[in-house]
Amino acid sequence: MLQIKDLHIKADDSTSPIIKGLNLEVRKGEVHAIMGPNGTGKSTLASTLAGKPKYSATEGSVTFNGKNLLELSPEQRAREGVFLAFQYPVEIPGVNTMNFLKTALNEIREYRGEEPLSAAEFIKLAKEKNELIGVNESLMQRGLNSGFSGGEKKKNEIFQMAVLEPTLAILDETDSGLDIDALKVVADGVNRLRSEDNAIIIVTHYQRLLDYIKPDYIHVMHDGRIVKSGGKELAIELERKGYDWLKS
Amino acid sequence: MIKMIKKTLQIPTGKSETITLEEDKMSLKISVMAGASLIIYDIQTEEKDTSREVEITLEGENSEAKVYGLYILKGRAKAASKIQIKHLKKNCKSSQIYRAILDDNSQGNFEGNIYVAKEAAGTEATQETKTLLLSEGAKVKALPKLEIFAEDVICRHGVTSGQIDEDTLFYMRSRGISEHKAKELLTLSFLSEVLDKIHLPDTKLKEFKKDCLHIYS
Numbered sequence: 361m362l363q364i365k366d367l368h369i370k371a372d373d374s375t376s377p378i379i380k381g382l383n384l385e386v387r388k389g390e391v392h393a394i395m396g397p398n399g400t401g402k403s404t405l406a407s408t409l410a411g412k413p414k415y416s417a418t419e420g421s422v423t424f425n426g427k428n429l430l431e432l433s434p435e436q437r438a439r440e441g442v443f444l445a446f447q448y449p450v451e452i453p454g455v456n457t458m459n460f461l462k463t464a465l466n467e468i469r470e471y472r473g474e475e476p477l478s479a480a481e482f483i484k485l486a487k488e489k490n491e492l493i494g495v496n497e498s499l500m501q502r503g504l505n506s507g508f509s510g511g512e513k514k515k516n517e518i519f520q521m522a523v524l525e526p527t528l529a530i531l532d533e534t535d536s537g538l539d540i541d542a543l544k545v546v547a548d549g550v551n552r553l554r555s556e557d558n559a560i561i562i563v564t565h566y567q568r569l570l571d572y573i574k575p576d577y578i579h580v581m582h583d584g585r586i587v588k589s590g591g592k593e594l595a596i597e598l599e600r601k602g603y604d605w606l607k608s
Numbered sequence: 609m610i611k612m613i614k615k616t617l618q619i620p621t622g623k624s625e626t627i628t629l630e631e632d633k634m635s636l637k638i639s640v641m642a643g644a645s646l647i648i649y650d651i652q653t654e655e656k657d658t659s660r661e662v663e664i665t666l667e668g669e670n671s672e673a674k675v676y677g678l679y680i681l682k683g684r685a686k687a688a689s690k691i692q693i694k695h696l697k698k699n700c701k702s703s704q705i706y707r708a709i710l711d712d713n714s715q716g717n718f719e720g721n722i723y724v725a726k727e728a729a730g731t732e733a734t735q736e737t738k739t740l741l742l743s744e745g746a747k748v749k750a751l752p753k754l755e756i757f758a759e760d761v762i763c764r765h766g767v768t769s770g771q772i773d774e775d776t777l778f779y780m781r782s783r784g785i786s787e788h789k790a791k792e793l794l795t796l797s798f799l800s801e802v803l804d805k806i807h808l809p810d811t812k813l814k815e816f817k818k819d820c821l822h823i824y825s
Contacts, residue, residue: 434781
């Protein structure tokens with residue numbers, strides 16, 4: 361589904377690269393965790409995959425279902441099935457959550473040649489999806505993320521994921537700033553959305569989230585590269601030894 | 609040269625009136641008597657030069673004035689709007705809420721004045737101007753001015769000017785919404801605080817919304 365080859369990325373306000381030759385392959389049905397200390401390029405990778413204009417690839421390639429992902433606009437990537445759960449979801453007062461999400465879903469459906477959902481159909485779908493996540497319904501009538509707590513914003517990201525049904529979901533530090541109850545809700549939601557047809561990349565600093573969402577593969581990033589990959593057992597080793605032993 | 613149209617009006621005791629400013633160059637003086645209320649819509653969505661000046665005097669107790677401004681400026685449009693509201697008596701309320709979007713090389717000059725006389729205790733007054741600049745060539749000057757001589761007064765004022773936030777735009781696009789549509793939604797949301805307050809026939813309101821969004825077509 362996703363092949364990243366020798367990827368180098370820099371930010372437009374800097375000359376030095378952040379990602380320096382990264383390789384990763386993700387297949388259908390897999391869950392990958394990308395771990396590592398702050399400042400190693402994890403979030404840059406997540407944002408680049410979603411098409412954040414600030415980052416550009418100077419070398420290497422990213423192929424998603426046979427397409428050159430780096431050539432696509434952020435909205436085209438979303439319509440192709442890429443979804444990024446943001447580390448810091450933005451607040452958009454004045455753009456109602458439900459209206460926002462209906463617009464998004466219908467643009468994606470139109471791209472795929474499907475009929476747009478009517479308001480009633482969308483509300484029904486949103487209610488069904490929200491049974492998994494349990495975002496407070498009164499919040500959905502408000503401006504997007506406007507005045508939401510940190511936990512509510514993260515839940516709202518997963519709710520959006522449930523509605524948009526991406527084939528590749530990238531969760532960027534979704535566990536940061538969550539208390540244990542909210543973490544369980546979010547993890548539970550993600551687990552239920554996990555299927556044979558989609559893939560998930562979890563970017564996280566901590567082992568904690570991986571207690572609830574079990575990845576198939578774990579990768580450790582250091583200085584813009586993946587320096588170690590392994591199965592579930594790697595998380596336990598990291599928990600015990602920290603990251604320092606991988607830096608040299 | 610278009611002649612400046614000058615008018616003087618009075619809203620009699622207990623009456624209420626809604627006025628939509630239509631002339632391009634105009635100066636209007638309105639007295640609002642006790643218990644009367646006035647709503648003014650100051651709307652400009654075409655590519656032309658306008659200069660509007662309104663002086664509202666709240667002459668009777670418990671009178672009220674609300675001014676809603678909506679400006680969509682494109683091309684070389686130049687707009688000047690000067691609103692002055694004078695609170696002369698007790699317990700009067702006023703608000704001036706402006707939203708302006710400026711594109712291309714347009715220029716906007718928004719002046720909002722509040723004057724509260726010594727006798728006007730219990731005054732509540734708001735002055736708020738928010739502008740959104742869509743191009744580097746667009747210029748805006750927003751000037752709030754408060755002169756307060758009374759005690760027991762609530763006055764709020766605020767002026768902000770900004771651009772469409774890149775992070776917000778990326779967030780919306782990352783959900784599959786086109787850049788064009790995202791900008792439309794953000795623009796309507798920026799204007800919503802004023803649009804929601806404008807009570808005009810639906811068709812007229814739709815026309816305004818269409819004008820607002822023309823900026824992206």
